[in-house]
Amino acid sequence: MGNVTVLGAGSWGTALAIVLAENGHNTLLWTHRENQANEINEKHTNQQYLPEIMLPNNLFATSNLEEAVATSEMVVVAVPTKAIREVCEKMMTFLTRKVLFVHVSKGIEPDSLMRISEMLEESLSPTVIEDIVVLSGPSHAEEVVLHHPTTITAASSNLHAAEKVQDLFMNQYFRVYTNDDVVGVELGGALKNVIALAAGISDGLDYGDNAKAALITRGLAEITRLGVKMGGNPFTFAGLTGMGDLIVTCTSVHSRNWRAGNLLGKGMKLEQVLDEMGMVVEGVRTTKAAYQLSLKYEVPMPITTALYDILFNSKDPKVAVDELMIRMKKREIDDLH
Numbered sequence: 254m255g256n257v258t259v260l261g262a263g264s265w266g267t268a269l270a271i272v273l274a275e276n277g278h279n280t281l282l283w284t285h286r287e288n289q290a291n292e293i294n295e296k297h298t299n300q301q302y303l304p305e306i307m308l309p310n311n312l313f314a315t316s317n318l319e320e321a322v323a324t325s326e327m328v329v330v331a332v333p334t335k336a337i338r339e340v341c342e343k344m345m346t347f348l349t350r351k352v353l354f355v356h357v358s359k360g361i362e363p364d365s366l367m368r369i370s371e372m373l374e375e376s377l378s379p380t381v382i383e384d385i386v387v388l389s390g391p392s393h394a395e396e397v398v399l400h401h402p403t404t405i406t407a408a409s410s411n412l413h414a415a416e417k418v419q420d421l422f423m424n425q426y427f428r429v430y431t432n433d434d435v436v437g438v439e440l441g442g443a444l445k446n447v448i449a450l451a452a453g454i455s456d457g458l459d460y461g462d463n464a465k466a467a468l469i470t471r472g473l474a475e476i477t478r479l480g481v482k483m484g485g486n487p488f489t490f491a492g493l494t495g496m497g498d499l500i501v502t503c504t505s506v507h508s509r510n511w512r513a514g515n516l517l518g519k520g521m522k523l524e525q526v527l528d529e530m531g532m533v534v535e536g537v538r539t540t541k542a543a544y545q546l547s548l549k550y551e552v553p554m555p556i557t558t559a560l561y562d563i564l565f566n567s568k569d570p571k572v573a574v575d576e577l578m579i580r581m582k583k584r585e586i587d588d589l590h
């Protein structure tokens with residue numbers, strides 16, 4: 254392939270740009286901050302997001318979006334969910350040809366309740382979209398840049414496009430699978446952040462491993478319940494972008510969602526937590542969207558609802574856990590049907 258572009262020089266955009274550059278592709282990383290572009294070009298570092306990592310010499314950055322996508326055949330959208338529409342609207346002012354769009358963000362837009370591929374379709378014209386592929390799975394940037402073995406999934410309704418993305422990203426330490434279940438992959442990636450916040454709260458309360466295992470498995474049950482009702486393949490939720498990402502996000506200190514939950518569980522207020530993180534915590538907005546989806550699709554999501562009350566109605570996390578535990582008796586399996 255010719256030139257490829259990654260939009261967003263946070264931890265994940267930078268890590269993926271490194272993978273692409275190391276795979277030999279002409280890679281340009283776009284950041285909205287000129288000083289960061291200069292740092293990447295001159296010092297080959299991104300100190301704010303990936304301290305102590307040297308970027309490949311063939312990875313270049315620009316803060317000019319038009320220049321970033323001018324000759325690009327594949328554009329990887331790696332900005333947080335809340336920035337996607339703004340970036341797409343800017344691109345629409347100068348893009349005049351079709352491009353392969355890959356998105357790697359894990360969120361659902363509150364109120365519109367759109368998945369990210371739907372947001373891209375709405376904010377970009379069909380005249381500029383060759384295909385849309387979502388790349389998602391258990392993959393902390395901090396480990397990818399150390400070349401630790403990582404597996405991930407490229408999903409698209411057009412499997413040929415997913416295979417193209419598989420070829421571009423795959424290497425010795427970065428193994429890419431394909432899937433045609435865009436709904437399941439996008440929902441799994443977004444909703445695991447909600448459960449990771451809850452797992453962090455549980456750890457912040459020192460509730461131990463039993464409680465966390467319960468959150469992961471019952472969290473997966475409610476993600477699957479909603480995901481299947483929205484058209485996802487039930488098997489996708491047992492795969493890398495479902496169970497896989499749920500495990501990594503609920504158990505890793507790299508996870509911003511788990512860390513934010515942990516601080517909440519220790520008694521810190523949400524605004525203070527978000528100030529302290531300095532990076533995106535997608536699960537907060539996604540909790541609102543997931544709660545709205547559970548009402549829209551009439552799917553019971555008790556963990557999501559409890560988290561919504563903690564985040565947006567100031568419910569005490571301990572009270573929320575007590576209420577989860579004393580709910581009506583249930584069978585384990587039949588609510589998945």
Ligand SMILES: NC(=O)C1=CN([C@@H]2O[C@H](COP(=O)(O)OP(=O)(O)OC[C@H]3O[C@@H](n4cnc5c(N)ncnc54)[C@H](OP(=O)(O)O)[C@@H]3O)[C@@H](O)[C@H]2O)C=CC1
Nearest residue numbers: 261262263264265266285332333336358359393394532533
């Ligand atoms: N980090 C990871 O390991 C993984 C992250 N993801 C997903 O990738 C997405 C991006 O996450 P990540 O890179 O970690 O986030 P970070 O918080 O590390 O970085 C976000 C980047 O986006 C930039 N940005 C924010 N708003 C805008 C805007 N309006 N226009 C242009 N750029 C903007 C930020 O710039 P500034 O510095 O100025 O704030 C920063 O460079 C998220 O959806 C996340 O869930 C998925 C898999 C792994």
Ligand SMILES: O=C(CO)COP(=O)(O)O
Nearest residue numbers: 390391392393508509510
């Ligand atoms: O999605 C991720 C790993 O797969 C990153 O999770 P956090 O956003 O919680 O850090």
